Amino acid sequence: MERIERHASHGGVQEVWKHASSALQCEMRFGIYLPEAAARGEKCPVVYWLSGLTCTEQNFIGKSGAQRYANEHGLIVVSPDTSPRGEGVADDPAYDLGQGAGFYLNATQQPWAKHFRMYDYVADELPALIEARFPVTEARSIFGHSMGGHGALTIALRNPGRYRSVSAFAPIVAPSQVPWGEKALTAYLGDDRAAWKHYDTVELLKDATERLPLLVDQGDSDEFLDRELKPELLRAACEAAGHRLQLNVRAGYDHSYYFIASFIGEHLAYHAKALR
Template sequence: MDVLKQHQVHGGTLKYLRHDSVSTGTSMTLSVFTPAGEGPFPVLIWLSGLTCTEDNFTTKAGAYRAAAEHGVIIVAPDTSPRGEGVADDPAYDLGQGAGFYVDATQGPWAPHFRMETYVVEELIALIDAEFPTTGARSISGHSMGGHGALTLALRHPELFRSVSAFAPIASPTRCPWGEKAFTAYLGADRAEWAKHDAALLIEGGAAKGHFDDILIDQGDADGFLVEQLKPELLTAAGETAGQKVTLRMQPGYDHSYFFMASFIADHVAFHAERLKR
């Protein structure tokens, strides 16, 4: 990996990195915070939302103080492949910056938009090879990245000790963002969509026996709450499946990183406890 820039923060080291990805066939960028000391350390993967890069969480979430205190590496990849020859769309909610953490099967997206494979196979292997990890990892994210964190954890539970999300797209088969993206990336077959819907996966028992709790924070002043996010579908699914889902509705908070900065320490602590068991 090429080191693009490096900073010291809270006694640890933050690196912005670039590498050639086999999964996407493009260069991919990411940021990695490593606490002070020799390690090894457990890993928390963070998946960001629509329009974001590896930089939004790094500069806005204020997560690294808690990560340093708990001795956790935090990895934040970009949200999609990018570059010349990579398909795109003028809209903010499709194409570059909007990978939705699925492997596209439809043109023109299929050649490069393979974000599920990138995260669960290539990124994890790369981090374990290049950084002093314990091999234990958890996953979290925001909005589209919250959808990604939940669905990747539910589809690959053997890879993760715990999962949480901020304002996730809870059921992309039942909201405009998800319907648009899934039609483009996966085609018209809603049975394929259902394989990437967190609420439906929980309802079907995907979390049972793997996650003692799923932590969700959601602001009640979020402008996307009713039409796009629908967190109540996650708690309803958990009740059906007998899976604990802790939904914390936070009064007055919106969809921004100010919301995440207010509660990110709780999520780092939530994961650290489970990563060190």
């Protein structure tokens, strides 16, 4: 591992590290915010943030304003890149497939299968790395935005007991039923829709063994709301399964980081309460 950035921020430090990933077979980067307590060597709970399409680790650490709230609550916040990258890693000219669009799954189809294993990276490899190298407790939570909201919800649902809380901003809740998801799942997993269910929140809710409450914020002026996000499908799935959902529809907000920055404090407070 090599630290490539370090910036003082709101009493703590924002860092960026790079390392060789065994799951993805390429070099990966992640951001990590260490609050003042962690910078002193005290162990703190950790929250994992998963970003959306086209993003790297830089979008969240530069635009969300999360550092202020993370320091107030004594939270370490880890924000990985959204896909494998580099020479030899498969890509596609479209923004919603390939590098920058890992969809937090384990690909089984060529040319993606060798590198595109973001599920293993986020669920297993990255937490093991963080817990070995940084002053974190065993308490962890997860949240994300758009494609990353999809990743946070599905990873939490598939790993009962691993996370204390989960939340999402404008998540893709039913990728099997929307263009973004249908394109990515076909490319990465093939035509067998049964395989898609492992990466679809609406489908996973039907058999969820843990009733971890879901917190979701969605702007009603989001340009992707009706075509790609469809939060009404999440509401219906939660009602059918008896799964607790807090769905906040925010008037006037779009899909951008202006939306995330406006409510990131509420999400980190929510996770802080669960992590104590």
